[in-house]
Amino acid sequence: MARRPTIKDIARRAGVSESAVSFALNDRPGVSQDTRARIRRVAEELGWQPNSAARALSGERSGAVGLVLARPAQTLGVESFFLQLVSGIQEVLSADRVALLFQVVDGIDAECAVYRRWWAERRVDGVLVVDPRTDDPRPELLTRLGLPAVMIGGTGAGAPLSSVWADDARAMAQVVDHLYGLGHRRITHVAGLPGLAHTARRIASLRAEARARGLDPEHVRSVVTDYSDTEGAAATRRVLAEPGPPTALVYDNDVMAVAGIAAAAELGIAVPGRISVVAWDDSALCRVTHPRLTALVRDTAGFGRLAAEELLGVLAGSPPRAREGERPRLEPRESTAPPAAAY
The missing domain is CATH 1.10.260.40 (lambda repressor-like DNA-binding domains)
Incomplete structure (x- = not known):
């Protein structure tokens, strides 16, 4: 060598x-x-x-920032959201000659342990934190360590860290508006991981929109999964086999939506003839599936760029703040239509 x-x-x-x-x-x-x-x-x-480790030991910056994902590894390879998010992050960091140190762990405790190790070893100058929790120990830990950070997906309300966020409540309201306008009164939300702040916001928004329209809360509900195609398909089979099944399904990612269409087909239930489908976060998968999926569209790579820019600003001395990313917009396609007669 x-x-x-x-x-x-x-x-x-x-x-x-x-x-x-x-x-x-x-x-x-x-x-x-x-x-x-x-x-x-x-x-x-x-x-x-320059040797980044030696520079860090001398008190200079390491020239790297960190990103830890505490999610099942098998769910990451098929989900386009994180690929697009990381591409946007990397675009900004590369232009500033900052490296991205990436690690996947099996839980929030392991993630916190990585932050402690990185801080002790001076491996990174700051971190990008994803998947804010409803009861999240990470902001307090990172503040105590003095490790600069930006929360991706948090609202920033009352948090000591900078954050970038998208309006999940408004996005869900668009979905309900669309489905209600088509005539749907039985809607099931196939949600992602429980405990995540954005999952809680989407569930709460669905309930609020249902109440505002006088819909029966028994007919408008959420079920949680791990974001995988396997659990998305399993949840679809369960809810469609129940008495009085939904006429519309809203999935928290594109992979589960496509798996849901396949599961419905296995049961002889046509989309959108007997069930309408909406996917959260548009992707190429949504556009090539037949029928093409109605989806919430946003610039996910742009969201990543915004997060990276905010972290570089924090490292340069900017005070903590919350910045809203592009608001998702619903793009109706062939997977949604007025509901058929009850079946």
């Missing part, structure tokens, strides 16, 4: 002392402008980069 270039290599090539190289590369006085320029040119030719 090729050896990484060192300060000694640069000094030898440039014909100067190692201390002169250190002064030049760390922007310290002690060398002329011509010598500084020559040293930097040689460093670039050799492909030299």
Whole structure:
């Protein structure tokens, strides 16, 4: 393997002392402008980069930020939301030459342990925190550690950390407006993981919109899953097999919606002939499925860019604040239609 270039290599090539190289590369006085320029040119030719671990130990930034996902690993590979979110984050970080340190763990306690280790080792300058909980220990921990952070998906209300958020309540209201306008009065929301703040907001919004329209709360409800296609399909089979089944299903991601359509087909229930389907967060999967899925559309990569920009701002000294991302909008497609007669 090729050896990484060192300060000694640069000094030898440039014909100067190692201390002169250190002064030049760390922007310290002690060398002329011509010598500084020559040293930097040689460093670039050799492909030299500063050692992030050594920089961190000396009190300088590590040049990296962290992202930990405490979700079942098998649910991540098929869900487009996180792929788009990370692509937006990476776009901003790359432009600022900041690395993204990514880790998947099996629970919130393990996630907190990663933050403690990263802080102790000075591995990252800050973190992006996803999936805010209704009872979340992470803001208090990160504040106590003094580790800069941005919550992705939190409302920021009363939190000590910066956050970027989307209006889940308004988004659910759009969905209910659409389905109610078509004539649906039996709606089941196939939700994601219980305990997540955005799951709670969507469930609460569905209930509020149902009450506002005088709908029977027994006929408008939510069931929770793990976001996977397996649980999405299983939940679909259960609710469609019940007496007085729903005429419309709202899924918390695209993968569950597609799995739900397949499960309905197995039962001989046509979409949208006998059941209408709405997916949260549009994707290519929603647009190539037959019938094409009515979905909530937003710029998820843009949401990631906003989060990364906010974290870089925090690292530069900006005070904590809450920033709202693009509001999701519903795009009706062929998977929703007026309900058929009861079956």
